[in-house]
Amino acid sequence: MLIVGLTGSIGMGKSTAAARFLERGIAVFDADAEAHRLYAGPIAADIERAFPGATVDGKVDRAKLSALLLGKPEKFKELERIVHPKIRAGERRFIQAEHAKGAPIAVLEVPLLFEAGGYRAVDVIVVVSTDDETQRARVLSRSGMSETKFATIRSRQLSEAEKKARADFVVETGGTVENCHSQIDTIIDKLRGRNGEAYDRYWRD
16 A cells, blocks of 8 residues: 655645545545544543643633644644644554555645654655745634744744655645646556555554
8 A cells, every 4th residue: 555645834735635635535534633533522631731721621722722832832842742642543543444445545634744753654745835925825814823823833844845855746736726636636647556665664563
């Protein structure tokens, strides 16, 4: 099985790219969605202990957690120590299930693929990207987003130039959705029939 790491900074179009993989019959594990699931209960108590006031009714309140993290980059490491092992466990369950099905390709959609070291556990890296102006417009249009929060998020991520340099494929998402889909289709065609080594090296128990 070939394991694809799909990544990109905030507002770059990961969801659009991931949706196309799904439309083409390729399963995608969404690390952000898994984090939301974990925040809704499984790790809420752990986060509350580390960040008092971050939860409401047994669930992590992302706005409250973000406020506690704002301007305190050292606190992100503490959060990552709680969250990342749980997400990695979810990735492992997903990858092993897809392998058991005989899936030829599986995708891990991970925003911090490089930063958290996940790039070592995939065979192919796809980076989605767009220009700064488009990224900024997309991100600042989101509810609860501010320039300060945006700057904090970007400060935790590799530069766009470095991500592109380390990618096997770069998908430019500044155009139409159809254009993005066409680029994903081309990548899928190029990946068909390729064998991966990451499963045996990293994911097999």
